[in-house]
Amino acid sequence: MSMLLETANMTVPAVLGSALGFLLGTYRERRLEKRREQKEDNAQFEYELQRPRLVTQFDPMSKECVTPWTYEHQPCPTSATTIPKQQTVEDCYVSVFVINVGKNVCRKCKGYLTYLQKEEGGNWVPVPIQGRHELVWSFAEEIVDLPPRSSKPLNLLHLDGRSSSLRLTIASGLPAFLENAVSAPGKYLLTVGIAGENVDSQEITIGVDWDGTWNGQWKEGTLWAEERD
Numbered sequence: 001m002s003m004l005l006e007t008a009n010m011t012v013p014a015v016l017g018s019a020l021g022f023l024l025g026t027y028r029e030r031r032l033e034k035r036r037e038q039k040e041d042n043a044q045f046e047y048e049l050q051r052p053r054l055v056t057q058f059d060p061m062s063k064e065c066v067t068p069w070t071y072e073h074q075p076c077p078t079s080a081t082t083i084p085k086q087q088t089v090e091d092c093y094v095s096v097f098v099i100n101v102g103k104n105v106c107r108k109c110k111g112y113l114t115y116l117q118k119e120e121g122g123n124w125v126p127v128p129i130q131g132r133h134e135l136v137w138s139f140a141e142e143i144v145d146l147p148p149r150s151s152k153p154l155n156l157l158h159l160d161g162r163s164s165s166l167r168l169t170i171a172s173g174l175p176a177f178l179e180n181a182v183s184a185p186g187k188y189l190l191t192v193g194i195a196g197e198n199v200d201s202q203e204i205t206i207g208v209d210w211d212g213t214w215n216g217q218w219k220e221g222t223l224w225a226e227e228r229d
Contacts, residue, residue, distance in 0.1 A: 050104050051198060054194055056096055056204040058223075064095065064097050066092065066095075066223065068217070093157070094208070095153035095154055096204055097154075098153070098194055099151040102148060107197040108196055109143065110142070111192055111193070114192065119187035135154055135155060135169055155169040157169060157208070184212070186210060188207070191205045205225070
């Protein structure tokens with residue numbers, strides 16, 4: 001009996017010691033794992049903090065978004081002796097304003113027309129555009145780098161003052177099937193996507209109420225940005 005008690009007295013501390021060692025080891029391992037996770041979270045947070053971040057804006061009252069362009073045009077002579085006077089032409093570009101509010105350069109930024117709709121009978125009906133089409137930045141650039149806290153207009157529409165025609169500003173040239181996509185009078189919704197390296201893509205939808213006439217400026221309420229979800 002005494003031997004059993006002595007053996008039990010020796011076994012209990014050993015078992016308790018083993019259990020305590022296991023618990024301490026598990027606790028230390030869990031602490032180390034939590035520290036690793038915290039470091040990873042901090043690194044991810046710092047990475048996200050330093051990334052470029054794009055914001056899209058459209059204000060029909062801003063010259064960055066609705067840009068007039070006046071130039072002199074010499075019409076072709078109607079005869080060998082009659083030379084027409086130069087005419088002052090007022091074109092206009094409608095653009096989405098893109099801002100990099102992040103802390104790093106957003107490289108290889110591109111803008112695309114991704115969706116087009118026209119109002120018919122009170123409903124918005126999709127206009128087939130066969131995929132997405134790259135748009136042109138101001139000064140005819142197709143790809144740009146946006147430094148931190150910088151901005152640039154992305155051209156969406158060009159209104160030709162000579163012919164009073166409204167056209168899309170597609171980078172590679174306007175495909176034949178899009179030649180008159182927005183030329184007819186009516187209401188249109190144009191969805192634009194912005195993408196670049198190491199940045200979340202952005203999207204904005206611009207509304208246009210085009211009556212087919214042009215006197216040098218857009219009428220109030222004929223250009224707008226759709227509310228975002």
